[in-house]
Amino acid sequence: MDIFDILKTRRSVRRFKADPVPREMIEEIIDCARLAPSAVNIQPWEFIVVTEPERKKAVADLTDHGKFIKEAPVLIAVFCRKSKYFLEDGSAATENILLAAWAIGLGSCWVAGDKKPYVDLVRDTLSVPVDYTLVSLIPLGYPVEQPSTPIGKRALPELIHWEQF
16 A cells, blocks of 8 residues: 555544454554654654553543443553643654554554543553653554545545635
8 A cells, every 4th residue: 555545545443353463563553653753853752552451441441432442452542741742743643653553454543632631540540650641542453344435524625725715
């Protein structure tokens, strides 16, 4: 798959096969995440990989829209050291995770972190130092089914503006 196919076909996946994901694949995905752009190259991110079922369930139970996390073979929690552009940096790393996972045949879903009431609870559950904040939770694994084409995406002519709005 070339980059354009990856970008145009990646979808959020919320149902995963129970098959374990090899550690090498997880490391390859996080290697792509660490190469994301970062303001002033601060690289404030840390990635917590959770495969233990009880710990995944504990995190899933804290969320409002991420209960399916417990069913995924892998959970990657993206935390960033609090800095001026932590959210932009952590979001860039998160997007790299989503795209890299899809490129090697894994499904994933971005579950919100920042601004959610469970940020501190997830941080405590995963023993993350207090000067880091949650940016995203990303369950991943082999999809049960291929995601369908997105519904309701705005057409390019509706949102592209040349020279001015």
